Amino acid sequence: MARFNTQLVHGIAVEDNATGAVNPPIYNSSTFAFSSVDDIPRWDYARSGNPTREFLERQIAQLEHGVRGFAFSSGLAAIHASLSIFAPGDRIVVGDNIYGGTYSQIHEFFDRWGLKFEVVDTQDLAAVEAALRGNGVPAKALYFETFTNPLLQVNDVAALSELAHRYNAVVIVDNTFVTPYLQQPLDLGADVVLHSATKYLAGHSDVVAGLAVAGSDELAHRLYFAQNRLGGVLPPAESDSVRKGLQTLALRLDRQQENAARVAEFLQENPLVSSVHYPGTGIRGKQELTDKGVKGAGGVLAFEVAKGVNPSVILNNLHVFRLAVSLGAVESLAELPCRMTHFEIPREERLKLGITDELIRLAIGIEDADDLVEDLRQAFALADKELEDESAERSVPVLR
Ligand code: PLP
Numbered sequence: 001m002a003r004f005n006t007q008l009v010h011g012i013a014v015e016d017n018a019t020g021a022v023n024p025p026i027y028n029s030s031t032f033a034f035s036s037v038d039d040i041p042r043w044d045y046a047r048s049g050n051p052t053r054e055f056l057e058r059q060i061a062q063l064e065h066g067v068r069g070f071a072f073s074s075g076l077a078a079i080h081a082s083l084s085i086f087a088p089g090d091r092i093v094v095g096d097n098i099y100g101g102t103y104s105q106i107h108e109f110f111d112r113w114g115l116k117f118e119v120v121d122t123q124d125l126a127a128v129e130a131a132l133r134g135n136g137v138p139a140k141a142l143y144f145e146t147f148t149n150p151l152l153q154v155n156d157v158a159a160l161s162e163l164a165h166r167y168n169a170v171v172i173v174d175n176t177f178v179t180p181y182l183q184q185p186l187d188l189g190a191d192v193v194l195h196s197a198t199k200y201l202a203g204h205s206d207v208v209a210g211l212a213v214a215g216s217d218e219l220a221h222r223l224y225f226a227q228n229r230l231g232g233v234l235p236p237a238e239s240d241s242v243r244k245g246l247q248t249l250a251l252r253l254d255r256q257q258e259n260a261a262r263v264a265e266f267l268q269e270n271p272l273v274s275s276v277h278y279p280g281t282g283i284r285g286k287q288e289l290t291d292k293g294v295k296g297a298g299g300v301l302a303f304e305v306a307k308g309v310n311p312s313v314i315l316n317n318l319h320v321f322r323l324a325v326s327l328g329a330v331e332s333l334a335e336l337p338c339r340m341t342h343f344e345i346p347r348e349e350r351l352k353l354g355i356t357d358e359l360i361r362l363a364i365g366i367e368d369a370d371d372l373v374e375d376l377r378q379a380f381a382l383a384d385k386e387l388e389d390e391s392a393e394r395s396v397p398v399l400r
Contacts, residue, residue, distance in 0.1 A: 004063070004181070009247050011059035016051040024055045024243070026236045048228055052236035056211075056243050060201075063180040063246075064193045066213035068220035070227045071239055075176065075196025076101050077232035078210030080109075082172055082192055084230060085222040086140055088114025093131040093169070095122040095144030096353055097151055099196075100342040102174070108344075122148070122155050129163050138167035146185060146294070147177040150302045150337045150361040151354055152277045156292045161189025170219070176200070176328075181250050182295045186215040192223070199328030200299075202245035203252050207238045252330060255366040256299030259332075262369040263362060263376065267303045272380050272387075274358075277302040299364040300327050302337070304356060305383070308390075311336055311360050313383040320367060320375040327363030332372055334362050 002010065017025055027050055032043040043049050053071050061069035072078040079102055086092065094106060096119045106117050120131045122144045132139045142164040144155050161171045172192045173185040179200045185193050195201055197209035212227075214220035227233060234242070264278040280289045280297030289297065305311050314334075315323055321334040325341050335341060338357045342350060364372065 005250050007059070007062050008181075008249055011055055011243065011246075012062055014051050014054050014058065024052060024240070026240045027052050028236055046236075047231055047233055050233075050236055050239070053234055053239040056234070056239045056246075059243065059246065060180075060195070060197075060211045061213050063184075064175070064213040065180075065184045065186050066193065066215050066220075067217055068214050068224070070212045070214075070223055071197075071234035071242070072210035072212065072227065073232045073234055073238075074208045075174075075194070075198055075210040076105060077230070078194050078196075078212045079105060079174070081223060081226035081230055081232070082194055082212055083110055083115065083141075083143075084226045085219075086115055089116065090140040091116045091118060091134060091137065092141045092143055093118050093120055093128065093139045093164075094142075095148065095155065096120060097122070097148030097153060098143075098145050098174070099149050099176075100337075100344040103342075104344040122160060123153055125156075125159055125163060128160060129166075132164055132167045132169055139164075139169045141170040141172055143172045143174075145174040145177060146183060147279060147298060147300070149177060150277075150300075150341065150359065152177075152279050152298075152300060152302060154279050154288055154292050154294060157183070157185045157188040157190055158293060161185075161191075165189065177298055177300060178294060179249060179253065179298075179328075181253050182298065183293055186213065188293055191215045191219055197242045197245075199326065200249060200253065201328075202242045203249065203329055204241075204245055205326060205329040205331065207241040207245075209234050209238055209242050211242075252366055253296070253299065256328075256364050257296050259366070259369045259372060260297065260299045260301055260362075260364040263364055263372055264301050266373045266376060267301075270380060272306050272309050272384060273303050274306045275304045300361065301364070302359055302361045304358045305360065308387055309358070309383050310386060311358050313386050314376075314379045315360065317379040317382050318375055320371050321362065327361075329363070330366045332363065332365035332367060334360060337361050 030046045056071050057069035118131045120127045164171045171190040173190040174194045176196045193213045195211040197211045267273045267276045278301035321332045324333045
């Protein structure tokens with residue numbers, strides 16, 4: 001069988017055309033003709049299936065080592081479908097450090113539909129087990145992100161899956177921040193893998209897409225029903241954009257990780273930075289990644305500015321980094337989680353999770369690392385100057 005990097009480039013043909021085209025065709029057809037009324041065609045209506053989407057769905061199933069893949073019109077649509085397979089009254093244990101939009105979908109949408117969520121720190125296995133066990137009624141699912149967002153804690157997929165399976169809970173893992181290039185959660189025991197393919201998988205900030213992969217036929221059946229009946233499918237052109245992005249995933253991530261390590265090093269030595277959150281930092285960090293079955297640290301990091309430093313001055317003065325949400329693309333982005341990606345989480349709760357008002361998240365691209373470091377250096381210099389000006393103002397008596 002072809003190896004991972006070859007699978008990224010070639011995928012698995014859906015055997016739909018004999019033209020010899022090296023790229024799978026984009027079928028802009030919402031409906032497909034029956035040869036007769038007795039026919040059961042392979043494709044009949046594009047919400048149920050389309051060859052361009054199917055190519056991507058087969059490919060992500062192959063890359064994530066699952067039985068079947070599903071492409072959705074966004075990451076949140078994939079999450080919606082995966083949570084919709086549960087019934088009112090079912091209890092779901094959720095990691096406490098998750099994307100703000102997922103937090104909102106859970107607490108402001110699914111709560112109203114009768115799912116019961118219990119939020120836990122997924123770094124604390126004893127707390128996870130207690131939540132899974134419940135008061136005599138075990139949870140039906142455990143949901144978490146492989147690297148937490150935005151603090152980049154490394155969740156232990158194997159340990160968490162083993163715990164969840166003791167209680168027959170379905171393990172649903174959002175692998176957006178890690179990608180199958182660095183970890184395949186189904187191999188570590190997870191049951192469903194999700195992606196905001198908008199991020200690393202598409203990789204060019206030009207498409208919004210979601211993917212789900214089922215690890216068993218039974219879950220595939222339930223996910224297919226959810227995909228087809230909720231209907232948030234990925235259109236053909238967007239399916240092809242994600243496929244094209246996947247072809248360079250490994251090359252992009254290699255460079256992103258190299259650049260991120262350089263930026264992390266710069267931040268660690270910067271007196272205006274009080275803490276850096278980047279997995280795999282130092283010998284202990286590297287060992288943690290190895291122990292938890294992750295092959296790399298990814299291209300996202302977060303840091304807190306020191307007391308008194310205004311994070312907005314840094315963010316507003318970056319020129320190579322763009323001030324934008326999202327991550328995983330070729331260009332570097334910077335953002336303030338408390339105002340941007342995680343604004344949905346009430347401040348008090350956010351602070352308890354460690355997502356402070358001073359936390360900046362960087363999504364590193366494939367530019368020259370020197371340009372990224374220089375960009376940060378000049379923005380820090382401006383923040384430093386503002387700090388100096390302010391303290392000078394405070395120490396000079398005001399004469400009237
Ligand atoms: N999961 C994670 C970890 C994310 O970061 C995001 C978006 O930022 C989503 C899911 C939602 O994906 P989408 O924006 O494609 O709907």
